[in-house]
Amino acid sequence: MSTPAYTELFQRHQRLHRLGHLQSIAQWDQSANMPPKGNEARSLALAEMGGLLHQLATEPQLKSLLEQAAAENLEADQRANLREMGRAWRASNALPQSLVEAKSLANSRCEHAWRAQRQANDWAGYVENLREVVRLTREEATLLADGTGLSRYDALLDLYEPGMRSAEVDRVFGDLRSWLPALIRQVREKQAQETVIRPVGPFTQAAQKALGLDAMRLMGFDFEAGRLDESSHPFCGGVPEDVRMTTRYREDDFLPSLMGTIHETGHGRYEQNLPREWLGQPLGQARSMGLHESQSLSFEMQLGSHPAFARLLSPLVSRHLGEQPAFEPGNLNRLLTRVNPGFIRVDADEVTYPAHVILRYEIERPLVEGEIEVEDIPALWDAKMMELLGLDTRGNYKDGCMQDVHWGCGLIGYFPCYTLGAMYAAQWFATMRRAMPDLDARIAAGDLAPVFDWLRENIWLQGSRYETPELVRRASGETLNPAHFKAHLQSRYLG
Amino acid sequence: MSTPAYTELFQRHQRLHRLGHLQSIAQWDQSANMPPKGNEARSLALAEMGGLLHQLATEPQLKSLLEQAAAENLEADQRANLREMGRAWRASNALPQSLVEAKSLANSRCEHAWRAQRQANDWAGYVENLREVVRLTREEATLLADGTGLSRYDALLDLYEPGMRSAEVDRVFGDLRSWLPALIRQVREKQAQETVIRPVGPFTQAAQKALGLDAMRLMGFDFEAGRLDESSHPFCGGVPEDVRMTTRYREDDFLPSLMGTIHETGHGRYEQNLPREWLGQPLGQARSMGLHESQSLSFEMQLGSHPAFARLLSPLVSRHLGEQPAFEPGNLNRLLTRVNPGFIRVDADEVTYPAHVILRYEIERPLVEGEIEVEDIPALWDAKMMELLGLDTRGNYKDGCMQDVHWGCGLIGYFPCYTLGAMYAAQWFATMRRAMPDLDARIAAGDLAPVFDWLRENIWLQGSRYETPELVRRASGETLNPAHFKAHLQSRYLG
Structure with a gap:
């Protein structure tokens, strides 16, 4: 079957x-290796590349190629790939190249300065860069919204979680807000x-790194196709x-790094196991950021805080840190499931984490x-931290609104994905337990293969073949159902 | 003064x-970090970028822009920059994009496979990839020669050492060949x-790394603008x-890594001190590979093997390896100036090194x-190693013709630059000693600033402002004069 337009799109x-x-x-190198004086040149280089990629994604021929390909005789996977090509095309073509380049530059500069400013608790310095990032992100949101009829925030959210709308987030987070504070109290x-x-x-950092690498091996990370820095x-x-x-790494505590590493391993295995034959095509990409977080949280929370794990x-x-009473399995699990409202989102426990996201x-929506x-x-940060978690963050920007890299590098509309991911992860494990009633016994016996096999088959290898509700329904028999997350927290923390 | 064509070229x-x-x-990442399964995708990505850069360097408008700019009213530096733009344009436009991409791919594949093949002494495996690299390099040489009237080898040599011809290399190396074997015997x-x-x-590797970093500090490397891996x-x-x-690193000997690090620091400081206001332009680039090697050898040999150093x-x-009788300064210098014919070029002493290059x-010219x-x-390798250094390399491909990465990644025509660099380095130090008769006393007192200042002023900050003979004449009062190298070896090793 001849499909010239689709073939041309495929090659592009x-x-x-x-x-x-x-x-x-x-x-990656900019964050993991680069010395400070390299930043200006790197920012310019990345902005140039951002502009070039945008130029290639908005070439005038693409519109008619997409229209022609839609009329070609495509197989189901090719048609799904074409659907995702169209989605990427609409997102790219909403923005002029000048805005893409300006954003890349502003984000790089803000993110780079943030590293030192956060250490120095320098909100006044940070806000100067952040203002520009937000200005450009609003401009982006307006253009995206114009093309889709969505609100400005929904237009950004749709970039990370296609199909998700703030009305549904409001509904799901509203429900969460109604029972979460009481649950936190009960658990405490x-x-x-x-x-x-x-x-x-x-x-020591060396011992923690060796421990992290062993944990990645336990979680099946392929070191021939990736690394930890x-x-x-x-x-x-x-x-x-x-x-x-x-x-x-923090020398006083190994758990944040260890569990952070297990978290990122979930992201890493999703990427390593995307459908090989589709790599380089939209169909070969991870489905959404919420789905991505559902993998990292399946690793860090569903498995990582499991009593048998x-x-x-x-x-x-x-083996790596020496024998201590604290490392006995029961105590280790109590440490990993300790619910304790704290300042830092990435260090938060599974129960208070959604409060950080809410x-x-x-804040980011208004x-x-x-x-x-x-x-x-x-x-606003101070007021909501007090309201949701009872913590006073006044004047503490470092551990408050400057703790995350997201807003500073223009990643606005992303945060809901974390908690949507936690909900999806609970839904996956509920599904696995229905299919494999002995799942917990197998985890206790050190057999994690059933979990990885299920995730590979139902999520990883699917890439972006289906839209999110369809993928979720095929995997678990229903679309997003936050009741699984509530049941999971109640069972694990009050059971 | 309006210079629209030059300005357009500048921006491109x-x-x-x-x-x-x-x-x-x-x-850099491909060599320093990348896990094995990343290589295929990386090779494709680099080939794509190689092709893109070639496409940008051969856009049809460039020819007339270069012609128009030549008629514009330019300042001296702008005119020099335009001269170098023209040189780069001629080199790029001699080659079709398909050849550039095929070369990039073949080089990446050959270089990656070489890493394991060298360890395994697998000449038969290596030659399969090398044949393709050489085939494509000959094709390149033929196209470059067609455009310039040079021989195929001279056309490649001109890429690395603009203006240098094999007739002059023959003359200089012929002279060297006439007295080097006798000198080696006398020194031994x-x-x-x-x-x-x-x-x-x-x-230990950790101690050697710490030592190497301290040596880089001694040599003035700017760690805010670079790193060691x-x-x-x-x-x-x-x-x-x-x-x-x-x-x-080799655990049994620290000197190869230490002196190799000092060597690369010479390259590194040249790059770090190129004229900032010209970075991104041809004038802001290092003058030639021979000049580059003259910097690494000024650091490693002229300074590194200096008795006072x-x-x-x-x-x-x-400090890093503990106290040993071997580390006493006189003994350390004897170790660093020990002349001993060996298999490995990069580990060779200053006196036998030119034999490796000859x-x-x-071999590479025919x-x-x-x-x-x-x-x-x-x-050929076996015969010449026996003739020049009296060593038997038969069957030992690993330490013989497979030891260098150069040919495997298509770098043919480069090797003469090493010994041209050694000659230039001797010429720089002869010039410095004429201007500063107390130079050796200052080095002995730990004051390396006069050396670095001279190199910065005369070489580093000049970038590609002058063609090589002019740069050399301005720096040292004469063009390449190999007598300085002979005098240096005689004085240091027989004086």
């Missing part, structure tokens, strides 16, 4: 993928009875063929819609 | 520089009387704003000219 996407490869590696009362032994540091904000980057994970982790911890969602300005962020 | 070169930045970092007889204490290993073949890559040096190095060695030159084939290399 391969080209975008190859050039994007260099962009991804240079971005229950846990007040427990005895927990704290690990005694310091823990350090950066000030952990992330999973690189390309599916060569996944670049990062973590950071601590039995697998305990010998690794002892807070950010309730920020994009122009209802508040960047100067309003600290006061 | 900025763009090439920015995209080339991503290419350089990805190439003299050194047979000396007592040299060998260092006692093992030396590891790769199987040491090199200096990255970009002038962010120099990426690599080394490799051992007094600066000795305390660093003891050997390679005498190879490119089609007078021999890749299958002929091992026998």
